[in-house]
Amino acid sequence: MQSWIIAKNKKESDNELLINKYKESLNRWDTSFDEFIAKQTEYNEHIESLFNLYEKCDKEAIKNYFNLILDKTCHPLFKKSRQLIYDQNSNILIINVELPIINEFPQIKERNYIKSRINYKEKLFSEKELNKIYENSIYQFILSVIHIIAINDFKSFLHSINVNGWVNSLNKAMGKYEIKFVCSILVKIAEFNEINLRLIEPKECFRNLKGISSSNLIEVTPIKPIMNISVNDARFIEAINLADNINEDTNLACMDWEDFEYLIRELFEKEFAVNGGEVKVTRASKDGGVDAIAFDKDPIKGGKIVIQAKRYTNVVGVSAVRDLYGTILNEGANKGILVTTSNFGGDSYNFAKDKPITLMNGSELLYMLEKHGYKAKIDIAEAKKEIEKNIKKTSW
16 A cells, blocks of 8 residues: 555656646747747738738839749749839839859769769860850849749839849959949830740840840959939938037037937948948938938948937837837838947847847947047936936026
């Protein structure tokens, strides 16, 4: 009887451990399920929002729609870097797309197994054969991009498509890689739809459609694209240069909020100028919105970048970061940057970590200023005293 009781107690103890493990696993599953549902809901709401904007002929939603179409295309070259811009005035979709270099193409023509040697014998493409394959593939790819866009333009938003192909090529004289456009084509969709793609010769078709390209794509001779990114926006206003007027005694936390926005615009203009980018300041809003928009023309990491400036003396809450993310989606931007004179809380960093958002606090801002040859300070305590002084004056 005693041994039975001991065995019973042990079994009950084991069962209790198993039940506790089950509860822990269930709790973990419930948590992960809730996180999955939250992400799924956020994604679905985002897609629904994009669809509603697309139905309303919103230019950024149209651009995002065609970008998603290309993302889903089962072709290895469609996974290359690209940038899309929709010109609503002319109904032209501009696509800057990365092309492979010839070294990325397979070099082996045949591989035969030699039984007597228990080895493989490889036969490589000749230079002439490889050049022909490469050139033919590039023209096929450019025409494929146009075809995919044309057949998915169900709402007939587009009149024409402009595709600009570029490569990241090694400049052997300088020993560094450079981005060079090597082909460009602008074609009306109605004209393109008349072509029987099954029977064409890609290069001849490209030429017949008035496409321009290097005489020899392998040599990577740069050409000027037929069209490129437009940076016109009715919200843009004339910028004011303030950086030269600041010094180590300038407290950024005390600056006029509008002057602070101009300073941030000027600072990022210097940062993006390396790649030929531009930064435009928008009309004063004070409550957020878009303070500046950068157009980085680097086809790899560039595009449209929304910049918001927060001259704060308190920690920036997560709501400001959420607002920035909403602005990124509404603007169809590639990225958002939130700059402040203060700092960000943990919730802000957690929200931003898996999104195209960069948070720049006060110390990082001072470092960036110093990088471009400017000195200033951020004294939050001094700024708060100044604010209190101004409040008392107003009250009096």
